Amino acid sequence: xxxxxxxxxxxxxxxxxxxxxxxxxxxxxxxxxxxxxxxxxxxxxxxxxxxxxxxxxxxxxxxxxxxxxxxxxxxxxxxxxxxxxxxxxxxxxxxxxxxxxxxxxxxxxxxxxxxxxxxxxxxxxxxxxxxxxxxxxxxxxxxxxxxxxxxxxxxxxxxxxxxxxxxxxxxxxxxxxxxxxxxxxxxxxxxxxxxxxxxxxxxxxxxxxxxxxxxxxxxxxxxxxxxxxxxxxxxxxxxxxxxxxxxxxxxxxxxxxxxxxxxxxxxxxxxxxxxxxxxxxxxxxxxxxxxxxxxxxxxxxxxxxxxxxxxxxxxxxxxxxxxxxxxxxxxxxxxxxxxxxxxxxxxxxxxxxxxxxx
Numbered sequence: 174x175x176x177x178x179x180x181x182x183x184x185x186x187x188x189x190x191x192x193x194x195x196x197x198x199x200x201x202x203x204x205x206x207x208x209x210x211x212x213x214x215x216x217x218x219x220x221x222x223x224x225x226x227x228x229x230x231x232x233x234x235x236x237x238x239x240x241x242x243x244x245x246x247x248x249x250x251x252x253x254x255x256x257x258x259x260x261x262x263x264x265x266x267x268x269x270x271x272x273x274x275x276x277x278x279x280x281x282x283x284x285x286x287x288x289x290x291x292x293x294x295x296x297x298x299x300x301x302x303x304x305x306x307x308x309x310x311x312x313x314x315x316x317x318x319x320x321x322x323x324x325x326x327x328x329x330x331x332x333x334x335x336x337x338x339x340x341x342x343x344x345x346x347x348x349x350x351x352x353x354x355x356x357x358x359x360x361x362x363x364x365x366x367x368x369x370x371x372x373x374x375x376x377x378x379x380x381x382x383x384x385x386x387x388x389x390x391x392x393x394x395x396x397x398x399x400x401x402x403x404x405x406x407x408x409x410x411x412x413x414x415x416x417x418x419x420x421x422x423x424x425x426x427x428x429x430x431x432x433x434x435x436x437x438x439x440x441x442x443x444x445x446x447x448x449x450x451x452x453x454x455x456x457x458x459x460x461x462x463x464x465x466x467x468x469x470x471x472x473x474x475x476x477x478x479x480x481x482x483x484x485x486x487x488x489x490x491x492x493x494x495x496x497x498x499x500x501x502x503x504x505x506x507x508x509x510x511x512x513x514x515x516x517x518x519x520x521x522x523x524x525x526x527x528x529x530x531x
Contacts, residue, residue: 206375206397206417207464208443213477214462214498218517220529225263225274228256230520232293232345232446233509239267241511241518242306243274243526244290250314253470254523260290262308262329267513272528281331283319287312292345292401292446294354295323305332307348309356316343318384320352337389339382345402345446347411349430353385355392355411357399381413383430392432393424401446401509406454410435410487414444414458421447421456421483438491442479443467446509446520456483459509459519462498467506467522475501480510480519497529 223230230243246260263274279285291309298305304323309316317336321329333352342360349355361378379396382389397417404411411424411432420439424432442460449456458481461467466476480497497510497519505524510517517529 207468208419209463209465211463213500214479214495215500216495216498217503218497218529218531220503220519220527223265223272223274223518223526223528225276226526228254228258229506229508229523230263230518230526231291231508231522233511233518233520233526234293234295234448235267235511235513235518236295236297236304237451239513241265241267241513242277242293242295243520244293244308246289247291247311247522248289248314249291249311249522251468252522256523259286259288261288262290262293262306264323264327265518267516267518274526275327278328279321279331280328281321283331283334284312289314292343292357294346294348296348296351298351303351305348305351307346307354309343309346310334316340318343318346318354318356335384337382337384339389339391340384342379344400347402347404349404349408350385354383355402355432356382356384357396357402357413358382359398359400359416377418381411381424381432383432385430392430393422393434396422401444401458403447403449403456405449406451412447412449412456412486414447416443416445416461419443421458421486423486435487438483438486438493440481440483440493442481444481445507448509448511450512453484454486455512456486457481457496457510457512457517458483459507459521461506461508466501476506477501478504478507478519478521480507480517496531503527 231247235241243263262277265274289311294307296305306321308319320333344359346356379399381393383392400416401414413422420437423435444458444460460479462479478499484492506522509520519527
């Protein structure tokens with residue numbers, strides 16, 4: 174049995190390497206989508222690496238009281254990884270003097286040996302002050318959503334695993350209830366060769382799905398690759414990053430959780446996760462300046478990082494600004510940026526995480 178498992182692992186590695194080469198070739202062909210010719214912007218801040226985070230923090234979200242949750246150790250087809258270990262969840266108190274991430278202990282019926290966390294969201298139930306943590310999980314490269322309850326300073330209690338045919342390639346989620354959320358699908362096909370064709374021919378077939386225990390349905394479509402998703406402070410609007418279209422799409426939440434398209438804001442980069450400043454409503458984006466560098470990953474010429482902020486996104490003239498830029502020497506492949514009280518947390522796919530002073 175061990176020999177069979179080893180053989181399967183070898184074949185999987187070979188398939189991934191072939192797919193990476195195919196993606197690189199397609200990125201060279203579709204340089205407009207991958208931004209393969211783009212120069213990396215450099216604008217550094219006063220930053221330090223977060224302790225204990227060595228294999229990426231793909232998504233980060235912060236509560237109003239300064240408590241930050243981080244998903245780490247993502248393994249994603251076609252992207253590099255520095256670790257074969259299962260993923261982990263961390264918590265960080267930004268009001269604590271040391272500001273050191275602490276690994277969250279996960280209790281309940283969940284296979285931690287295949288835990289592969291991706292996008293995350295937190296919902297605070299005002300009725301009893303309960304904190305629910307939603308995590309996109311890819312065990313064996315499947316897609317499912319885990320719901321936890323944050324029960325102690327360093328413990329998550331697993332409550333439920335959600336799977337559904339419409340949740341077939343989930344990237345990110347935003348929780349709108351204790352068991353209710355919107356989710357993005359970043360791919361249309363499971364078959365890698367077919368998915369490559371959608372990329373090559375610029376097909377906009379990805380979507381956003383609304384989930385509740387009573388119904389699951391597609392509420393928005395027409396995305397090249399729906400990636401990050403989040404909600405406005407007044408909870409009236411949903412923001413979606415169409416990473417391959419280099420835009421942030423805005424939708425109004427209507428009755429019955431229907432989404433009505435409002436407009437799109439161009440960002441000029443491959444923007445991943447979306448975070449929203451709860452005080453100002455500013456949009457913060459962790460972005461990939463050059464998609465080709467991300468896919469081929471040359472340690473001598475690593476993929477860079479970029480943080481973009483959008484002010485007044487609902488106005489006729491939103492202000493899009495570069496807040497942090499690096500050529501990969503400090504941070505490789507940024508995915509998320511979250512501000513809090515003059516600080517900025519920046520996460521990455523597989524590298525490290527930064528704590529910066531704004």
